[in-house]
Amino acid sequence: MKSVQFSIAAVERDTGLAKDTLRVWERRYGFPTPARDANGERLYPPAQVERLRMIKRLMDQGLRPGKLVSASDEELTALATPAAIAPARVDDGTLSAIIQLVKGHDVATLRSALTQTMHRQGLQNFILDTVPQLNMAVGEAWMRGEFEVFEEHLYTEQMQSLLRQAISALPVASRGPRVVLTTVPEEQHVLGLLMSECLLTLEGAACIPLGTQTPLADIVRAASAHAADVVALSFSAAFPSRQVLPLVSQLRAGLPPAVALWLGGGGSERLRCAPDGVRVVPSLAGILEALADWRQQATR
Amino acid sequence: MKSVQFSIAAVERDTGLAKDTLRVWERRYGFPTPARDANGERLYPPAQVERLRMIKRLMDQGLRPGKLVSASDEELTALATPAAIAPARVDDGTLSAIIQLVKGHDVATLRSALTQTMHRQGLQNFILDTVPQLNMAVGEAWMRGEFEVFEEHLYTEQMQSLLRQAISALPVASRGPRVVLTTVPEEQHVLGLLMSECLLTLEGAACIPLGTQTPLADIVRAASAHAADVVALSFSAAFPSRQVLPLVSQLRAGLPPAVALWLGGGGSERLRCAPDGVRVVPSLAGILEALADWRQQATR
DNA sequence: CTCCATTTTTGTCATGGACAAATAACACCG
DNA sequence: CGGTGTTATTTGTCCATGACAAAAATGGAG
Numbered sequence: 130m131k132s133v134q135f136s137i138a139a140v141e142r143d144t145g146l147a148k149d150t151l152r153v154w155e156r157r158y159g160f161p162t163p164a165r166d167a168n169g170e171r172l173y174p175p176a177q178v179e180r181l182r183m184i185k186r187l188m189d190q191g192l193r194p195g196k197l198v199s200a201s202d203e204e205l206t207a208l209a210t211p212a213a214i215a216p217a218r219v220d221d222g223t224l225s226a227i228i229q230l231v232k233g234h235d236v237a238t239l240r241s242a243l244t245q246t247m248h249r250q251g252l253q254n255f256i257l258d259t260v261p262q263l264n265m266a267v268g269e270a271w272m273r274g275e276f277e278v279f280e281e282h283l284y285t286e287q288m289q290s291l292l293r294q295a296i297s298a299l300p301v302a303s304r305g306p307r308v309v310l311t312t313v314p315e316e317q318h319v320l321g322l323l324m325s326e327c328l329l330t331l332e333g334a335a336c337i338p339l340g341t342q343t344p345l346a347d348i349v350r351a352a353s354a355h356a357a358d359v360v361a362l363s364f365s366a367a368f369p370s371r372q373v374l375p376l377v378s379q380l381r382a383g384l385p386p387a388v389a390l391w392l393g394g395g396g397s398e399r400l401r402c403a404p405d406g407v408r409v410v411p412s413l414a415g416i417l418e419a420l421a422d423w424r425q426q427a428t429r
Numbered sequence: 430m431k432s433v434q435f436s437i438a439a440v441e442r443d444t445g446l447a448k449d450t451l452r453v454w455e456r457r458y459g460f461p462t463p464a465r466d467a468n469g470e471r472l473y474p475p476a477q478v479e480r481l482r483m484i485k486r487l488m489d490q491g492l493r494p495g496k497l498v499s500a501s502d503e504e505l506t507a508l509a510t511p512a513a514i515a516p517a518r519v520d521d522g523t524l525s526a527i528i529q530l531v532k533g534h535d536v537a538t539l540r541s542a543l544t545q546t547m548h549r550q551g552l553q554n555f556i557l558d559t560v561p562q563l564n565m566a567v568g569e570a571w572m573r574g575e576f577e578v579f580e581e582h583l584y585t586e587q588m589q590s591l592l593r594q595a596i597s598a599l600p601v602a603s604r605g606p607r608v609v610l611t612t613v614p615e616e617q618h619v620l621g622l623l624m625s626e627c628l629l630t631l632e633g634a635a636c637i638p639l640g641t642q643t644p645l646a647d648i649v650r651a652a653s654a655h656a657a658d659v660v661a662l663s664f665s666a667a668f669p670s671r672q673v674l675p676l677v678s679q680l681r682a683g684l685p686p687a688v689a690l691w692l693g694g695g696g697s698e699r700l701r702c703a704p705d706g707v708r709v710v711p712s713l714a715g716i717l718e719a720l721a722d723w724r725q726q727a728t729r
Numbered sequence: 730c731t732c733c734a735t736t737t738t739t740g741t742c743a744t745g746g747a748c749a750a751a752t753a754a755c756a757c758c759g
Numbered sequence: 760c761g762g763t764g765t766t767a768t769t770t771g772t773c774c775a776t777g778a779c780a781a782a783a784a785t786g787g788a789g
Contacts, residue, residue, distance in 0.1 A: 279651035282639040339582040351579035
């Protein structure tokens, strides 16, 4: 394989670390140490990009960059070791079987296994239990280096299809509330949204799915146009946590007070104190709880 | 409505203009002219953000920023006028009916109308004719300012569900070729991929969908792991054309020569001269042609 | 141990200069 | 007059360095 070098923009894309951050790390910690092209622009070797990706992954777990970038390679791999991050979990065999199918690169078999598991367990159980566990297992396998990026993509794609299919098959909602589902710009993880849409639609709520990355102003407009009762946002664990609070505050200020604002996903848990009128939904089961609360309040 | 001020990061999110670009415009053209907070950081008034969004829209049509930012408000609104950009097109009524449904914010009716149209026309006709026309109609309506961003999101989301559902319903492929479908990082438009997947699966090709934004190195690994015969990439018209050629060249260099590389979507047409071993597929119908060519060559 | 104040860590923003790719403008020739 | 090659302008991205504020860690008092 040719030794390709990465520009700073390419590294930002591949790692999710901002250009400013990459430069300031170099200045402060002495890593990374990119070469320079004829014009003085940074050229990152693939090995350093790989290391940066691992660092980012560990940071998403809550570890601090100062320790990580100055750590030795051995310490890094030790941190990424199963024992360090993957608490043993109960597994009836279904999980590992599906993981193996992803690794086996057999799309058709993977799809039918997922479909079969969903039908066996029922949609609600599938979404509350199996899907989150699968997501975590995939994420952990990726961190341990057992999964390639494209294998994670393949999994996400299949799961996405399955969930959308399930949603399509559900009866049209009638009871309310009307829920606008989306993510903020920069947040492109879609599975959380789809799982939420499944649960809400199962309970008879009317979902208005906007997909990912809706600008804040347009979320407000959508809530108004669709006469929404709730706006539900999903933040993945990879989303820069320092940006969550300002985003949410700005959105809350723009929305009418009568519209509820729910936050879900791994990135919302790190929020210290939610502003007034914002409900953090810590898990998928919490959605059902929030829904029940809303309905109770609505009848009064 | 409170007069909220936007930080430079917020403006980048809402407009899609990079921070560096915003600063350099201010330096060169004298617009925008943000206020400053106590710490000297830029605070953009909402009116300027709105103007920036309009400028960005017009730039996506090919107009140049130098003219736009120094233009008067009147000139701007004149450029954004329907007559300036939207050639009338033949329309049997189905198109405008669906557009009206999107604007009517009735999710359930929109979904059933799309489903019905698909079944009436048959999947292949639907994808070759109606879907591209709808996409264009939506894009044009958006340019004219008749569509909000969230309305485009809603349309995309519904179409995505419909196409994924159609793909799931198709029989598993058996004939080959094996096609890896994805987009490069930064390219997040997914409808082109799904339409291609539909057509290919209809013809019995085995698709390996990786979703959007797969890093180049992982596209290569996926092609190898899945024993792919073809890698198909989709570039939307919005993708920065200056980046297409370097990306494609790099990918072509990394792939084995036996693996074909197909490019589709509006962003691939602006490619001056494709490198050796790269096939530009100018339209959706071209996919069927490329497929036929591949099969003919494979039998020899 | 809990809670509050202080220090360290960390990401983001500012300035001003530079360069290269893309585009427009222009001169030239058939 | 239309096509073509060359120069000029436009435009986005990158760099270096300095600064600051929010978040996290630390430490001390109750």
